[in-house]
Amino acid sequence: MRLAPLLAGCTAFWLLLSGTAHATAYPIKDPVLTKNKLYRSGELSPSECPERDIKRNDIPSAKRYLTSVLNCLNTSWAAYSKQANLPFAKARIGFITKPRRYCGHAWGKYTAATYCGDERRFLILLDDDLLDQPWDLFLFQLVAHEYGHHVQNLTRMERAFQYYPYKGKKELKEQIRRNELQAECLGGAFVGSFWDSLDRTAEDWDELLDTTRRSGDEWTKGGDHGKGRNIAAWLDKGFRAASPAVCNTWTAPASKVS
Known part of the structure; x- marks a missing residue:
């Protein structure tokens, strides 16, 4: 899920909210989460993904823009997965102009986009906010973040996360934050791998990071996505490495995923 207008958001974690287990969950020990092959498969290969034109408050141009980014993501991750011998299937994208139920659940108040693992598809809410x-990098990173959840799904991390035991709401929310921050880092890794093909400057990236720092759980009060500074830190970490290797949020100290 990605939250609007300032911050990024989440895969479907509703199964977790039902309380699937009661045992103590710290530290995270599931090797699917902590030692996944994804972390050992090198960098995403540099490639080209020139951005399409997009107009303010124009839904058709937004659809073309976001679909073109998705096509780049599918191409890039397909090549990466083949080289790393990781499972792969393309993600799909859909658009709505008003909130509605998706993947069996209500649309969140601040949600701009959300991924459904069962469908391998994410929806984006094309509203006024x-x-x-639309000219900053938020839309580009929006798609990259949701694709991060798709990568988690393909590598079985989403399932491991949904079924991992927890004890109490506080512990559950930390696990959700680890999942969300990992998707943000994976999105940053993709943007970093394509950066040289974008007609962007360092100031554009700094602006996205500054906007991200001013968002997060401080804004939504949800406690399930991370403080703005931590979201920005994981985003920038993935961007600078252009590799999933730095995106293991499951073994990070609690302070880095608060």
Whole structure:
């Protein structure tokens, strides 16, 4: 899920909220989460993904823009997965202009996009908030973040996360934050691998990081996505490495995923 207008958001974690287990869950020990082959498979290969034109408050141009980014993501991760001998299937994208139920659940109050693992598809809410100023990197990273959840799904991390035991709401929310921050890092890794093909400057990236720092759980009060500074830190970490290797949030100290 990605939250709007300032911050990034989540895969479907509703199964977790039902309380699937009661045992103590710390530290995270599931090797699917902590030692996944994804972390050992090198960098995403540099490639090209020139951005399409997009107009303010224009849904058709937004659809073309976001679909073109998805196509780049599918191409890039397909090549990466083949080289690393990881499972792969393309993700799909859909668009809505008003919130509605998706993947069996209500649309969140601050949600801009959300991924459904069962469908291998994510929906993006093309509303006035999202399309008011579409020229910054938020939309690009929006798709990259949701694709991060797709990668988690393909590598079985999403399932491991959904079924991992927890004891109490506080512990559950930390696990959700680890999952969300990992998707943010994976999105950053993709953007970093394509950066040289984008008609962007370092100031554009710094602006996205500054916007991210001013968002997060401080804004939504949900406690399930991380403080703005931590979201920005994982985003930038993935971007600079252009590799999933740095995106193991499951073994990170609690302070880094608060």
